[in-house]
Amino acid sequence: MTRKEDPRTIRTQEMLKNAALTLLNDGLSINQLSVQKVTQTALLNRTTFYLHYQDIEGLIAQLTQEILQELTDKIEALIQVQDIDEKKQLVQLLDYLYTQRHHLLILFQLDQFENHLFQLLKKLIEIRRHNIKSTKKTYVDSQIKTASIVGVIMWWLKNGLHLSSDYIAEQIHLMYKA
Template sequence: MSKKLDPRVIRTRQLLRDALVELIDEQGYEKITVQDITQRATLNRATFYLHYRDKLDLLYQSSEEILHELVSSIRPPFKEKTDFDLLRSYDQPHREFVYLFDQVAINSKLYKVYLTEKNIPYFATGLKKIIIDFVSSGIHFMEPDDGKLTVPRDMAIRFYAAAFLEVIVWWLENDMPYTSKFMATQLMRITIKGPYIDNPFFK
């Protein structure tokens, strides 16, 4: 069993993480220093080095923590027949789709900064891997037989995962104009049915 962190430690790390996110948003990752971070967090440098080796260590650990929280909130996504019944209705998104957007919304500023900052590519890579696993699980639940798919399974998984990630980035960049449920509903609808009410190729 993992040791529970002292609330003071949690608060200190949260302050440092928030400071890092704010400064990256304002100045870009490369320009900020540990001194900048500690000043913004109203902590001293000695306190910083009790928790992290340098600013890269803070960046990496905060990324891992956020991604771990996301994984914990959406797994396992598909387990019961009732899940499939929900997917039949385009206006009732699977709860895990909603959880995905809820979790992003909780830490929206961090996600927005880490996904759009060019010097933090591994955060987007880590998030994409989580979405790939999520999509793979969903497609397998819906149709485990490769022979009944219109394209190779790996191609479909990568296509939808990349689309999901771009939709999340768009949502964040536009200050989350829609609710988590609305976003989940639209993603489910376009994934299952496509963007057209009536197929334009058969008019």
């Protein structure tokens, strides 16, 4: 029997996570976050924080895990869609990334984010390319394609938001038309 979580616990954790995100969006780096800053922003006390998290790293770990899981779910859903072409699939992914850009830009501070995005996109590329038989050439090919797509996406989210997701998808599609 699974235990239902108390709505007050969920609400308090959301307040703490939102406070951390607010501080990060306001320009603090992850290293500058503190329990005191988060609780002041959330209008909660430190004791409440420690009822839910062991330390600030615990809060960041949970927040990171939730954002990465949401990203994973979105890309996994796109992998399953077979009735749209690759370009439309890429546009949908870019549109999603655009809407989540504030959270993702925060995660760019963490090494694990880029690696996670790389693994998800590599899986998407390999499935879409039907790379069932893996050879040294196809391995390198998918690695290079994935690395360049991750690089383009990260550049776009950091510096190129004046360009539409359609435009970026078209440029990526043109690079890898084969």
